[in-house]
Amino acid sequence: MADTGVNEGALVPTSAALPSLPYELPLRPVEGMARWLGRVLQPLAFRMISMIEQRTDTMSGPLTPVDGYFRRDRHRHPEVDAATWRLRITGTAADGALTFDQLRDLPREERLCVMECAGNGNHVMGSAGLLGQARWSGPTLRTVLESGGGPGPATHFAFHGLDPIPLVRRGYHYGLSLDELDRAGAIVAVTMNGQPLPRPRGFPARLVVPGIYSMSHVKWLGHIEGKTAPHMGIHNRWVFTNHELQDGAWVRVQARWIGLKSMVTRCQRSAAGWTLTGWAWGGGTPIAAIEVTVDGGRTWEPAEFTPPQAYFPEDPLAAGAHTHAWTVWTWQWKAPAPGDYEIACRARDVDGRVQDLEQDPKVRGHFNQTRVKWRRVRVP
Numbered sequence: 107m108a109d110t111g112v113n114e115g116a117l118v119p120t121s122a123a124l125p126s127l128p129y130e131l132p133l134r135p136v137e138g139m140a141r142w143l144g145r146v147l148q149p150l151a152f153r154m155i156s157m158i159e160q161r162t163d164t165m166s167g168p169l170t171p172v173d174g175y176f177r178r179d180r181h182r183h184p185e186v187d188a189a190t191w192r193l194r195i196t197g198t199a200a201d202g203a204l205t206f207d208q209l210r211d212l213p214r215e216e217r218l219c220v221m222e223c224a225g226n227g228n229h230v231m232g233s234a235g236l237l238g239q240a241r242w243s244g245p246t247l248r249t250v251l252e253s254g255g256g257p258g259p260a261t262h263f264a265f266h267g268l269d270p271i272p273l274v275r276r277g278y279h280y281g282l283s284l285d286e287l288d289r290a291g292a293i294v295a296v297t298m299n300g301q302p303l304p305r306p307r308g309f310p311a312r313l314v315v316p317g318i319y320s321m322s323h324v325k326w327l328g329h330i331e332g333k334t335a336p337h338m339g340i341h342n343r344w345v346f347t348n349h350e351l352q353d354g355a356w357v358r359v360q361a362r363w364i365g366l367k368s369m370v371t372r373c374q375r376s377a378a379g380w381t382l383t384g385w386a387w388g389g390g391t392p393i394a395a396i397e398v399t400v401d402g403g404r405t406w407e408p409a410e411f412t413p414p415q416a417y418f419p420e421d422p423l424a425a426g427a428h429t430h431a432w433t434v435w436t437w438q439w440k441a442p443a444p445g446d447y448e449i450a451c452r453a454r455d456v457d458g459r460v461q462d463l464e465q466d467p468k469v470r471g472h473f474n475q476t477r478v479k480w481r482r483v484r485v486p
């Protein structure tokens with residue numbers, strides 16, 4: 107699965123006429139830690155809380171390489187021996203356990219999907235590198251459940267990771283309803299971009315829930331627990347929640363489906379000036395248009411884009427495998443004069459919805475901040 111080079115055609119890495127121009131311009135966030143700490147200190151601060159953003163040089167095209175993929179966890183990566191590992195399943199029609207070989211022998215499906223931390227790109231971070239897109243494969247959760255006689259009485263599931271959390275002594279866990287898992291087309295992934303899962307990505311198996319924020323994509327999966335009521339562990343109940351104004355009262359709401367979003371990821375030199383590249387995703391419906399502004403929002407111009415199903419001509423994706431994949435876009439910035447610019451992009455979907463310019467005043471919290479992400483760029 108090679109990079110399809112969707113963006114490469116427009117790029118001219120060297121130009122005899124403009125020998126002193128850099129090949130790529132940094133896009134500086136306008137708020138949050140990324141702005142206040144700067145490009146050297148911010149990654150160090152983020153690393154202290156086990157948060158590693160995707161590198162800029164991996165931020166083009168439809169596929170994030172395994173090396174460079176963002177990371178967000180609680181520091182400790184369990185070392186799992188696949189020979190003795192078992193995937194325990196309880197609370198379903200019949201309790202049971204699968205070995206790694208049994209799991210790998212089940213029929214697999216593939217998903218190309220955005221994996222995005224619910225807090226990605228919020229006002230505290232400023233930057234927006236906690237997302238990636240890979241081709242994952244594994245049996246669907248349904249297939250796994252059916253291999254043991256079906257969900258039985260379970261209407262909700264908790265997914266338990268094997269990572270020990272100091273003090274709490276329990277692995278990471280997150281829960282979703284069976285209805286949400288079915289609608290997302292959740293899989294128990296055993297490969298990432300055609301390889302066995304690397305240890306930081308959850309070897310030997312992780313849950314992948316296309317369209318739902320990645321706090322639910324439990325790594326080092328050890329136990330699927332069927333329940334007859336929503337799982338209300340700490341991450342569901344407290345950690346990944348916003349407050350929303352509903353009927354005059356602020357209520358706590360769990361992060362779930364990824365909202366309609368886009369971002370400018372790179373600004374690279376081209377023959378005629380600069381090529382802006384980025385992604386648009388979320389909302390669960392295909393992207394209809396992406397608009398770019400380089401004058402602080404006074405004017406917006408349409409970008410060119412490639413829909414996900416066109417990404418891999420030699421190794422096409424099955425229908426339904428890319429419902430929650432990002433769309434790659436480019437826009438040619440023709441010879442702007444030297445100076446400072448405020449740039450951004452905005453996504454529209456086929457149902458006519460448009461990405462918000464401002465934070466919704468009825469939502470408070472760090473998660474699912476969909477509003478347009480401004481960047482400053484200094485053109486030499």
Ligand SMILES: Nc1nc2c(c(=O)[nH]1)N[C@H]1C(S)=C(S)[C@@H](COP(=O)(O)O)O[C@H]1N2
Binds near residue numbers: 178180222266321
């Ligand atoms: N077992 C386990 N799974 C986990 C986590 C964790 O700490 N432990 N973190 C979650 C969160 S908050 C995110 S954003 C994603 C990040 O996935 P990645 O580290 O593979 O990029 O994993 C999720 N799955």
Ligand SMILES: [Mo]
Binds near residue numbers: 178222224225320321
């Ligand atoms: Mo996250």
